[in-house]
Every structure is written in C-alpha cells, then in structure tokens.
Amino acid sequence: MGKGQLRLFLFLFMFCSFLFLVLSSSVSPRNFPIIPFDEGYTPLFGDHNLIIHSDAKTVHLSLDESSGSGFASHDLYLHGYFSASIKLPSDYTAGVVVAFYLSNGDMYEKNHDEIDFEFLGHIRGKDWKVQTNIYGNGSTNIGREERYNLWFDPSEDFHQYSILWTDSKIIFYVDDVPIREIKRTKSMGGDFPSKAMTLYSTIWDASNWATNGGKYKVNYKYAPYVAEFSDFVLHGCAVDPIDHVTNCDSVQSSETVPSDVTQLERIKMENFRLKHMTYSYCYDKIRYKVPLPECVIDLREAERLRKFDPVTFGNGHHRRGKRHHIKEEAASF
Incomplete structure (x- = not known):
C-alpha cells in the first residue's frame, strides 16, 4: 500500500468512526x-x-x-x-x-x-x-x-x-x-x-x-x-x-x-416497524375510511400489513357472517 493509499485509508477510517459516533448517539x-x-x-x-x-x-x-x-x-x-x-x-x-x-x-x-x-x-x-x-x-x-x-x-x-x-x-x-x-x-x-x-x-x-x-x-x-x-x-x-x-x-x-431520534435510530425504527408491527390505526380501512390527518402512509408498511390482514388493511370488506367490533379490533391482537 502506497503512502497516498495509506493516507486515504486512515482518513476514511477516521471519518467513518466519527460518523458512527455521531449517528449512534441515542437516548438511553x-x-x-x-x-x-x-x-x-x-x-x-x-x-x-x-x-x-x-x-x-x-x-x-x-x-x-x-x-x-x-x-x-x-x-x-x-x-x-x-x-x-x-x-x-x-x-x-x-x-x-x-x-x-x-x-x-x-x-x-x-x-x-x-x-x-x-x-x-x-x-x-x-x-x-x-x-x-x-x-x-x-x-x-x-x-x-x-x-x-x-x-x-x-x-x-x-x-x-x-x-x-x-x-x-x-x-x-x-x-x-x-x-x-x-x-x-x-x-x-x-x-x-x-x-x-x-x-x-x-x-x-x-x-x-x-x-x-x-x-x-x-x-x-x-x-x-x-x-x-x-x-x-x-x-x-x-x-x-x-x-x-x-x-x-x-x-x-x-x-x-x-x-x-438520530439517523441510525430512525433506520432501526423503520426496520422494526417493517418486521414487527402487526396493527396501525393509520392503515385500518374498516375503522377509518380515510386515514386521520396526521397519518403519513408508508407504502412498505401498508403492503406488509395488507398481506398480514387483508380484511382490515385491504379493501375493508368482511367475509359473510363476520362482524367487526371496533373496541375489540382496537384492543385485541
């Protein structure tokens, strides 16, 4: 490795280390x-x-x-x-x-x-x-x-x-x-x-x-x-x-x-929600025909929830003979 390459490597290493410290600072x-x-x-x-x-x-x-x-x-x-x-x-x-x-x-x-x-x-x-x-x-x-x-x-x-x-x-x-x-x-x-x-x-x-x-x-x-x-x-x-x-x-x-939240925390939050969220009022088309005004729809979240529960998060239509109870849907899993 030449001197120029070594200096570039050290610079990139120090920069990445600094960036990691900045991004990883979190509420704890x-x-x-x-x-x-x-x-x-x-x-x-x-x-x-x-x-x-x-x-x-x-x-x-x-x-x-x-x-x-x-x-x-x-x-x-x-x-x-x-x-x-x-x-x-x-x-x-x-x-x-x-x-x-x-x-x-x-x-x-x-x-x-x-x-x-x-x-x-x-x-x-x-x-x-x-x-x-x-x-x-x-x-x-x-x-x-x-x-x-x-x-x-x-x-x-x-x-x-x-x-x-x-x-x-x-x-x-x-x-x-x-x-x-x-x-x-x-x-x-x-x-x-x-x-x-x-x-x-x-x-x-x-x-x-x-x-x-x-x-x-x-x-x-x-x-x-x-x-x-x-x-x-x-x-x-x-x-x-x-x-x-x-x-x-x-x-x-x-x-x-x-x-x-920091940039790294935001990435963690997005990953968590895509993997682990099972219900969100913003995507519930049975309870709210139109999402509440503060909702910001994430297409990836919407697609995952729709596949997870196509009745609640899809077109909102029920299977025949099924009743929807708002209180239970809101509170149960």
Whole structure:
C-alpha cells in the first residue's frame, strides 16, 4: 500500500468512526439518573400485591383473584423522558394487562390525556405483543393504537421501556430502539397530549378485551401473575398539582431532554416497524375510511400489513357472517 493509499485509508477510517459516533448517539436510560422507587413513586392500589425489595430499586406488582396492583409517581410532569425496566409475568398470561403509562384521568374526567405502553397477555406458542396509544383532551372515541411483536421473550429478563414526550412529539422506545414517533400536527388539534400527567404502572384483569378480543380469559390457576420493575427514570418538568406551575427551568429542560431520534435510530425504527408491527390505526380501512390527518402512509408498511390482514388493511370488506367490533379490533391482537 502506497503512502497516498495509506493516507486515504486512515482518513476514511477516521471519518467513518466519527460518523458512527455521531449517528449512534441515542437516548438511553443510562444517560439519565436512576432513582429509588420511594423517591419517585408511591403505591396506588393492591398494597398486599405490591412488594418493594429491600434495596428500594426493584418492585413486584402481582395479580391474583383478590386484586391487581399499581403505583404512581409523586409528581405531575409536563414533558420529559420516563423509563423503567420491566420483566413480564411468565407462562400463560392471557387476559393479563401490564401497563406503563402517563395519564391525568384523575384530574380531567372528561378531557384527559394519556400516553400508553400496554402488554396484552400471552398464549403459549404465540409472539408477545405490546400496544402503544395516545389520547389528548378526552379523544377516547378516536383510537391511535399500534401493536407490535417483540423480538424477545419479555418474561425471561428485564427490558427497558421508555417514553419521550415533548411539546412537538412523542417517541416510544423498547430498550434503545425507537419503535414509534408521533409528531404533533395542526390537524390533531387538542388530540395531542398537552396537560401535565402522572406516571403509572399497573397490572390488572382485562379478560373482556385484552387477548383476542376477550376470547382468552385470565386463568387464576396460574396466579399470582408477577411483573417486576426496576431502573426507574423520571426526567422531566415536575408540576405543582395545585398551582400547575413547573419547578424547572424550561430552557435547561429543553437542553437536557432529547427532542429527536438520530439517523441510525430512525433506520432501526423503520426496520422494526417493517418486521414487527402487526396493527396501525393509520392503515385500518374498516375503522377509518380515510386515514386521520396526521397519518403519513408508508407504502412498505401498508403492503406488509395488507398481506398480514387483508380484511382490515385491504379493501375493508368482511367475509359473510363476520362482524367487526371496533373496541375489540382496537384492543385485541
């Protein structure tokens, strides 16, 4: 190799290394402080089914015939990055829902906001499913659900599930992979979550809808169903629940909370969606004859979903004798 070729090789090597570092910088829970449970959360219900480990870093939520359980953040938050490592119940978990979500339903009964991660139960031999959804200003009559297969068994080990919420977008992450990005558009109006919310985690019996539209119920022979939580991140602007005033500087917050995905993350997100997305409201021609205005149709996603379910994502016609239930289609897998 001549000197000129060597210099070119070194230049290309250094440039590619620099480019990789730039592209691979990503949102990660490791970039934010992990807090003990008691510092950020308090039990919500089912106290006898909520166990805080002695190290105060890991919590078990369980569901049995007597009750589910849950916890909630001490504070309300307006935007931020919220994350937890979760290990789901193992074995047969049909009808069991584990949720990690933001909501202000206790404060705004008729016009609440919500940002959801929901795990919809599991039947042996089937892929695990996770659902994401949002509501703004009480827009519960409009479902913006998406569902995905997971590329791992979430009951075997902990995996990180994260929500990035800014005034202009919402991004859902599984481990360090962004799986969904919702951009605020003028056409969405108040349907984009915009009021301060509490962070919740719950486990509960959703036999009437969670697994195949309620076909498979919770079987308490396998109880208790135990979900484990750790690596809690609450990185956002806390809001005074009475005065609704933030106690953090908005400029500083905007600098510390990421506001977008990197190019490498976007590639990962596109690949994830093409391989693992099984439902999206934007392509559901039965529920919405015309996609909602914020939907950006990806032809590759449309083609994959059409092949996956030609009734829902194709021409929207039903086979004779079949009925379509909007609630079940929105919530089941």
